[in-house]
Amino acid sequence: MASGLSGFLLKIRKAETPFYARLKKLILALAITEVPMPGFTRPLWSLLYHLRMMVPEVWRRLLSVAYRIPLFKSQCAQVGRRLYLEQIPHISGKVKLILGDDVNISGHFSVRAGRTFEDPEIILGNKVFVGHQVTMQVAKRIEIEEGAALAAGCYVTDNDGHPLDIAARLRKEPVAPEEVMPVRIGRHAWIGRGSSIMKGVTIGEFAIVGVNSVVISDVPAYSIAMGNPARVVKKMPPPDPPPGPVLG
DSSP: OHHHHHHHHHHHHHTOSHHHHHHHHHHHHHHHOOOOOOGGGHHHHHHHHHHHHHHHHHHHHHHIIIIIHHHHHTTOSEEOSSOEESSOOEEESOOEEEEOTTOEEOSOEEEEEOSSSSSOEEEEOTTOEEOTTEEEEESSEEEEOTTOEEOTTOEEESSOSSOSSHHHHHTTOOOOGGGOOOEEEOTTOEEOTTOEEOTTOEEOTTOEEOTTOEEOSOBOTTEEEEETTEEEEEEOOOOSSOOOOOOO
């Protein structure tokens, strides 16, 4: 059946006979034909366009509220109000997840917990944004403060994922406690797409990390850092007066 259809289509493309040539012209004519749209029908087409965009989004939201969010909440120690969740996060290992209000997890979010400490924890403050395909590897503590944002593809870790000692690594032992160093990303900091925040790093408030950067040392508040390893390339003066906590 498939080979017969393929042969038929090939004859049309080659226009082997006058019949197939006419059929090919008809198909090409249909491909470039436009359906007239009188002006009075424009509101109807506009309504249909918005319905086409809105209905799938409403369905995704209902599915999230009725299924994804309750499922995810069952794995969290604490979740604030108005969580926005597009996909069910993938959680590997035992981890304590604490989420504030208005957290937005956009797309796939992956969490990997280490075995070094009893209760490794990840804290996402109010209005934190987590982009698509963000991964966090935690052995003790990762804290993302209020209003901070991680663009798609970011990686945050408080450990190396394996012991530095070769013998311990071959024995598949967990990371040594002294090799774990918590990470903190300050208020309203922005972490650019594809960037990695490594163990022991503190990102200051309102700081910006450029795209595809690897951060291995602290980034001061109100500064822009980029590169591999990331270095501060610009300092921004704080507003006058300095911003206080964002309410609401």
